[in-house]
Amino acid sequence: MKKSIQVLAAALVLVLISAFTLSEGYKIGDVAEDFSLKNIDGNMVSLADYEYAKGFIVTFTCNTCPYAVQYEDRIIALNNKYEDKGYPVIAIMPNNTAVKPGDDLDAMKERAESKGFTFPYLIDAEQTVYPKFGATKTPHIFVLQKTDAGNVVKYIGAIDDNYKDESAVTTKYVEDAVDALLAGKDVPLKETKAIGCTIKV
Amino acid sequence: MKIKLLFIATLLFWGCFNGKKPETVAIDALEKNQNKQVDNVSDLEVNDFSDFEKYLKKKDGKIHVINFWATWCAPCVKELPYFEKLNAEYKDQGVEVLLVSLDFPHLYEKKLIPFIKEKKLQSKVVALDDPDMNSWIPKISADWSGSIPATVIYKNDTREFYEQSFNYEELKEKLNPFLNH
Numbered sequence: 554m555k556k557s558i559q560v561l562a563a564a565l566v567l568v569l570i571s572a573f574t575l576s577e578g579y580k581i582g583d584v585a586e587d588f589s590l591k592n593i594d595g596n597m598v599s600l601a602d603y604e605y606a607k608g609f610i611v612t613f614t615c616n617t618c619p620y621a622v623q624y625e626d627r628i629i630a631l632n633n634k635y636e637d638k639g640y641p642v643i644a645i646m647p648n649n650t651a652v653k654p655g656d657d658l659d660a661m662k663e664r665a666e667s668k669g670f671t672f673p674y675l676i677d678a679e680q681t682v683y684p685k686f687g688a689t690k691t692p693h694i695f696v697l698q699k700t701d702a703g704n705v706v707k708y709i710g711a712i713d714d715n716y717k718d719e720s721a722v723t724t725k726y727v728e729d730a731v732d733a734l735l736a737g738k739d740v741p742l743k744e745t746k747a748i749g750c751t752i753k754v
Numbered sequence: 755m756k757i758k759l760l761f762i763a764t765l766l767f768w769g770c771f772n773g774k775k776p777e778t779v780a781i782d783a784l785e786k787n788q789n790k791q792v793d794n795v796s797d798l799e800v801n802d803f804s805d806f807e808k809y810l811k812k813k814d815g816k817i818h819v820i821n822f823w824a825t826w827c828a829p830c831v832k833e834l835p836y837f838e839k840l841n842a843e844y845k846d847q848g849v850e851v852l853l854v855s856l857d858f859p860h861l862y863e864k865k866l867i868p869f870i871k872e873k874k875l876q877s878k879v880v881a882l883d884d885p886d887m888n889s890w891i892p893k894i895s896a897d898w899s900g901s902i903p904a905t906v907i908y909k910n911d912t913r914e915f916y917e918q919s920f921n922y923e924e925l926k927e928k929l930n931p932f933l934n935h
Binding site: 618619623689690710711714715716717718721723726745746747748749750751752753 | 888901
């Protein structure tokens with residue numbers, strides 16, 4: 554009896570530890586695991602599909618968050634600027650669509666068409682990918698650099714320092730990060746914070 | 755003022771007409787007026803972070819419960835009644851709730867003010883409008899990723915931060931250590 558309680562306690566500790574580890578997500582310097590998620594065109598997309606890529610601008614975003622909507626044009630601009638240079642945008646919608654029907658695959662498809670998204674817009678339907686990254690909100694950006702060891706997390710945070718007025722932006726965090734990586738330099742500001750919409754579980 | 759008097763007079767008349775006691779009607783009308791803390795955009799206190807910081811640094815022995823929310827944030831809207839209840843039930847024990855709206859400034863008039871009026875919010879509401887979020891989010895808490903709802907509870911130099919949603923029981927649980935402090 555005593556032993557079984559010990560075993561149970563040990564199991565509980567393990568569960569707790571793994572729960573905490575999962576919820577923390579990637580840190581700068583961690584290797585991001587690849588994923589296979591459904592795109593709005595019905596095809597499955599993985600990072601491994603991008604043989605030409607030097608890295609990725611992984612963007613957790615959605616239709617229904619006003620901050621994410623505020624940044625849509627800037628996300629498109631990022632892809633237009635960096636896809637050819639080897640850093641495509643990979644957008645992932647992390648919300649539970651039962652809670653946010655406005656983020657379901659059909660709505661995503663509609664939004665992508667009306668805005669003219671030039672990048673894949675994937676759905677994290679099982680909600681297993683965003684916790685690995687440690688994304689907590691939309692929009693939430695992770696810049697990855699492809700290395701021999703895998704896709705290394707180089708930047709986590711916001712796109713720039715002014716969500717409401719693009720013309721008043723003084724620091725373009727993501728562009729600065731990708732420019733530095735393309736130039737073989739260290740990312741100047743590796744993590745930033747911004748208000749966003751909590752990912753709906 | 756004239757309009758207010760006219761309003762009361764009209765109510766008095768209406769009250770008489772309906773056979774109610776006119777005094778009661780007049781008092782009700784006054785109370786309703788007092789409940790409306792923010793009637794239009796000019797009543798709304800809008801802060802950038804340097805203005806707002808004072809609310810995080812009070813050393814008045816009161817327990818300050820500061821909730822960051824927005825009308826577009828569904829989990830925030832869901833938990834607001836618990837903060838309102840906390841404000842009402844613990845006011846006498848030195849608890850002050852501050853609701854900090856992170857709504858977009860261009861929607862103050864269209865969304866925020868009507869929301870405050872419709873929900874008849876009793877806790878103090880201020881707006882925080884400071885787009886350089888990376889500069890101030892860490893000053894509120896190093897642990898804050900930036901998702902809302904988020905809540906700070908502090909009394910003098912004792913401070914806790916929560917990036918989570920609350921129900922009333924959970925909120926009371928977080929408040930309790932401060933009450934006994």
